[in-house]
Amino acid sequence: MRSKLVVGNWKMNGSRAANAELLSNIVAGLDGASAACAVCVPCVYLHQTQELLAGSPMKVGAQDVSDKACGAFTGEVAASMLVEYDCQYVIVGHSERRAYHMETSELVACKAEAVLRAGMTPIVCVGETLEERDAGQTNAVVSEQLEAVLKLLDEADVAKLVVAYEPVWAIGTGKTATPAMAQEVHAALRAQLRAHSAEVADTVPLLYGGSMKPDNAKELMAQPDIDGGLIGGAALKAADFLAIIHAAR
Ligand code: PGA
Numbered sequence: 001m002r003s004k005l006v007v008g009n010w011k012m013n014g015s016r017a018a019n020a021e022l023l024s025n026i027v028a029g030l031d032g033a034s035a036a037c038a039v040c041v042p043c044v045y046l047h048q049t050q051e052l053l054a055g056s057p058m059k060v061g062a063q064d065v066s067d068k069a070c071g072a073f074t075g076e077v078a079a080s081m082l083v084e085y086d087c088q089y090v091i092v093g094h095s096e097r098r099a100y101h102m103e104t105s106e107l108v109a110c111k112a113e114a115v116l117r118a119g120m121t122p123i124v125c126v127g128e129t130l131e132e133r134d135a136g137q138t139n140a141v142v143s144e145q146l147e148a149v150l151k152l153l154d155e156a157d158v159a160k161l162v163v164a165y166e167p168v169w170a171i172g173t174g175k176t177a178t179p180a181m182a183q184e185v186h187a188a189l190r191a192q193l194r195a196h197s198a199e200v201a202d203t204v205p206l207l208y209g210g211s212m213k214p215d216n217a218k219e220l221m222a223q224p225d226i227d228g229g230l231i232g233g234a235a236l237k238a239a240d241f242l243a244i245i246h247a248a249r
Pocket of ligand 1: 009166170171172173174209210211212230231232233234
């Protein structure tokens with residue numbers, strides 16, 4: 001039985017004042033029975049987040065990372081730097097990075113490897129656009145995105161991944177995949193993992209992301225292959241994020 005994981009993705013939102021309020025309200029609402037959880041914040045807020053979450057079950061994460069170790073890569077942040085702020089999770093291959101920063105599946109795989117080498121957990125995002133779904137290409141698209149990562153990593157590293165299925169058309173739009181639609185893709189991803197390694201297929205958490213909210217979280221996470229959520233908008237409101245974490249219990 002896989003335990004549930006709920007991860008907030010703040011994207012490019014926050015301010016020192018707003019973060020302090022949000023994080024203290026979240027910490028106050030967690031209890032011993034809460035599902036595993038984390039917040040992926042903009043890099044400049046990692047230090048503040050690390051301090052405010054010290055001693056709490058809520059873990060710290062980042063939203064992207066360089067695939068390079070160090071050197072002349074202006075503007076980039078290395079995995080070893082994230083570790084210094086107690087980061088445990090790093091999102092790689094979010095659809096916004098793929099779309100606006102031209103990240104390829106091969107680059108995303110190298111980023112996942114850099115995260116693993118630094119001892120953190122990559123959350124590898126996959127997902128199709130509406131055009132791709134309408135053209136019946138959903139499984140082909142997500143399987144190509146996952147395959148690039150599976151090809152680069154050995155079995156021991158694949159066992160340490162988290163995969164997030166985020167249909168692009170559901171992100172920030174208020175349109176959620178129905179639990180059945182999401183489960184169908186999750187089952188296909190699980191089968192792909194199984195074809196790669198029967199050992200790890202049942203342990204890799206598969207998160208759903210895309211307009212997950214308190215009112216749909218429970219039903220989505222009740223699906224057999226949905227092991228939690230990657231939450232954007234609703235992670236910016238303490239009450240909503242906590243309600244999703246509690247729904248995952
Ligand atoms: P959303 O974003 O919950 O606002 O749809 C999810 C994500 O992009 O990770």
